Amino acid sequence: MVYAFGLPFETAREEKLPTGRRTAAMSSPILVSVEAGVQRITLNRPDKLNALNPEMHGLLRAALAQADSDASIRCVLLTGAGRGFCAGQDLSEREVKAGAAPIDLSDTISTYYNPLVRRMRALPKPIVCAVNGVAAGAGASIALACDLVLAARSASFVQAFAKIGLVPDSGGTYFLPRLVGRARAMGLALLGEKLGAEDAERWGLVWKCVDDGALAEESARLARALACGPTKGYGLIKRALDASPGNTLDAQLELERDLQREAGFSEDYREGVAAFLAKRRPEFTGR
Numbered sequence: 001m002v003y004a005f006g007l008p009f010e011t012a013r014e015e016k017l018p019t020g021r022r023t024a025a026m027s028s029p030i031l032v033s034v035e036a037g038v039q040r041i042t043l044n045r046p047d048k049l050n051a052l053n054p055e056m057h058g059l060l061r062a063a064l065a066q067a068d069s070d071a072s073i074r075c076v077l078l079t080g081a082g083r084g085f086c087a088g089q090d091l092s093e094r095e096v097k098a099g100a101a102p103i104d105l106s107d108t109i110s111t112y113y114n115p116l117v118r119r120m121r122a123l124p125k126p127i128v129c130a131v132n133g134v135a136a137g138a139g140a141s142i143a144l145a146c147d148l149v150l151a152a153r154s155a156s157f158v159q160a161f162a163k164i165g166l167v168p169d170s171g172g173t174y175f176l177p178r179l180v181g182r183a184r185a186m187g188l189a190l191l192g193e194k195l196g197a198e199d200a201e202r203w204g205l206v207w208k209c210v211d212d213g214a215l216a217e218e219s220a221r222l223a224r225a226l227a228c229g230p231t232k233g234y235g236l237i238k239r240a241l242d243a244s245p246g247n248t249l250d251a252q253l254e255l256e257r258d259l260q261r262e263a264g265f266s267e268d269y270r271e272g273v274a275a276f277l278a279k280r281r282p283e284f285t286g287r
């Protein structure tokens with residue numbers, strides 16, 4: 001199913017339309033479809049490199065709420081339409097005219113970006129990101145907030161914030177130094193230079209860089225595989241890894257014990273062990 005503005009549209013119906021006709025779903029800035037346990041979210045404002053505005057934030061929020069509450073969704077796949085992944089905040093309405101009072105940006109961050117990143121990190125299901133093109137500003141931070149990031153070879157990551165006098169946000173200053181170390185994080189943040197996907201993979205910013213033509217299939221394959229996995233266990237893995245940077249070894253050992261206790265009560269653990277001993281493939285239900 002494809003959803004636009006919260007309304008479901010049949011994918012088949014959308015595909016049957018003659019060229020040139022646009023449905024509400026096709027013109028929606030966020031496309032959402034669910035198939036084989038994977039919720040695919042496509043940022044869909046290609047003429048603006050999928051720069052984010054309040055409407056897109058609302059639709060993203062609704063999609064992630066659905067991913068959270070719908071047990072049939074066991075993995076989210078986030079990507080962008082066109083030649084960009086996401087150019088961050090839409091700057092078209094952000095010009096501060098001479099003499100006008102400056103807008104308090106913390107309102108935008110508190111209302112839209114921080115809740116989005118918090119929701120992504122708290123989602124107890126894996127989020128795969130297929131970075132199909134440039135990821136700039138908050139667009140780069142949102143990609144890094146996903147769990148497994150695949151990038152097309154021609155894609156790039158730009159900490160564009162300093163170019164307009166801003167500070168990396170949406171978790172940028174949290175994720176960057178943890179992923180690539182302070183020296184590289186500082187260079188990226190201060191200089192705002194494009195980092196190509198191959199370097200991003202080499203630096204450990206992303207999981208893998210793949211050929212442009214392979215990105216769609218590779219990311220879909222990965223998402224489908226995760227959607228057949230032990231979802232409950234995946235959610236606990238996210239919790240453990242996210243807690244790790246702020247914990248002492250002792251605290252992390254305690255947390256691992258508690259999460260393992262929970263994992264050990266899952267149906268998927270029972271199935272995993274049974275399948276291993278019977279030398280067959282496990283059939284996980286996510287419970």
Ligand code: LHQ
Pocket residue numbers: 047048049051087088089090091092094105108109113134136137138139158160161163164166169
């Ligand atoms: C855009 C944008 C864009 C509008 C490309 N907005 N139109 C949080 C809280 C509150 C406020 C502020 O921000 C934040 C967080 C942030 O995200 S701050 C950072 C905002 N993002 C940027 O500063 C990135 C701005 N974009 C760029 O630097 C370049 O467009 C990149 C490097 C992404 C891509 O460069 P090119 O491949 O050369 O493409 P282009 O620049 O020609 O862009 C294509 C079109 O997309 C163009 O429109 P046009 O009508 O001229 O064809 C751009 O104006 C538009 N576009 N980013 N953020």
